[in-house]
Amino acid sequence: MKDDVRTYIYGAIGVFLIGVLAWVGLVYVNACGFTLSCNRGTIPVARTPIPTLIPATLPAMLPEDGMAAADADACYVAAADLMGAWVDAGASDTEVFQFTDATGRECESTFEEVKPLFVEANLWYSGSLSCVSCHSVNLTVSPAQLDVSSYEGILAGSRRAEGAATGTDILGGGNWNSSLLKEFIFEAKADVPGHTEDLSDLMIFAGTPLPVEATPTP
Ligand code: HEC
Numbered sequence: 001m002k003d004d005v006r007t008y009i010y011g012a013i014g015v016f017l018i019g020v021l022a023w024v025g026l027v028y029v030n031a032c033g034f035t036l037s038c039n040r041g042t043i044p045v046a047r048t049p050i051p052t053l054i055p056a057t058l059p060a061m062l063p064e065d066g067m068a069a070a071d072a073d074a075c076y077v078a079a080a081d082l083m084g085a086w087v088d089a090g091a092s093d094t095e096v097f098q099f100t101d102a103t104g105r106e107c108e109s110t111f112e113e114v115k116p117l118f119v120e121a122n123l124w125y126s127g128s129l130s131c132v133s134c135h136s137v138n139l140t141v142s143p144a145q146l147d148v149s150s151y152e153g154i155l156a157g158s159r160r161a162e163g164a165a166t167g168t169d170i171l172g173g174g175n176w177n178s179s180l181l182k183e184f185i186f187e188a189k190a191d192v193p194g195h196t197e198d199l200s201d202l203m204i205f206a207g208t209p210l211p212v213e214a215t216p217t218p
Contacts, residue, residue: 074205075099075107079117079124079183082206084176086114091171094149099207109207112149118148124199134194143194146170 007183025111032038076098086109089097101107117123121130122123137153145160145167149155158180172179189195 001168053155064199073107073208075101075105075207075209076103077101077107077207078200078202078203079202079204079206080182080200082109083114083117083185084182087171087176087179087181090174091155098210100205101134101209105212106210108210113206115151118154124202128197130196131182131193131194169192 085099098108117132132149135148137149144158146158157167157169170180186200188198189197
């Protein structure tokens with residue numbers, strides 16, 4: 001009788017211990033997998049974060065002289081002029097367009113290099129908002145019902161009525177000089193938030209120089 005009770009108690013303790021071990025094992029395997037070199041439990045070392053982003057306020061680099069620019073892989077052009085060349089060449093989303101850069105070289109580029117001008121912040125001047133931060137895909141809040149977040153949005157134009165696929169062409173029908181886009185990049189409009197600065201003189205490196213044909217020696 002006494003032994004029965006003892007066996008029963010020891011049995012219960014044994015089952016309990018096996019249960020605890022199985023549970024701990026399960027939790028371990030669940031967290032670490034079948035390995036003994038698991039260090040997920042070690043306390044992380046706190047280190048002072050080192051900033052890795054380059055400050056966005058540095059002025060655009062100027063090539064030293066014509067020679068230095070001729071050696072660079074990229075062309076040197078006003079961002080607004082790159083946009084203009086793209087518009088004048090028919091504003092394609094895939095096709096290559098050509099332009100003359102500030103050092104007089106013939107260059108080529110694609111929409112891929114124009115798009116960041118619409119979607120990147122801190123680009124036109126230090127602290128500038130991206131165009132898309134205002135002219136977003138959500139036309140109910142976007143000023144002038146203009147969405148410049150995508151190629152399709154830019155082509156669809158501004159002042160799009162509810163549900164309308166297109167509105168006012170901001171690309172001047174392919175003529176940069178008469179386009180609304182040029183007007184809003186080149187003219188500082190004191191009373192329009194987001195357009196209080198003339199953005200026409202930002203210089204960037206973009207496009208690739210076309211190979212120069214060797215002048216035949218006489
Ligand atoms: C701070 C917000 C803001 C930012 C950033 C902004 N815009 Fe605008 N944009 C406006 C407002 C407001 C208007 C005028 C809307 C109106 O007249 O009803 C406007 C008007 C325009 C128009 C004229 C559309 C029309 O039909 O009259 C164009 C084109 C335009 N913006 C392009 C751009 C481009 C390109 C950028 C980036 C370089 C940009 N915007 C950045 C707020 C902004």
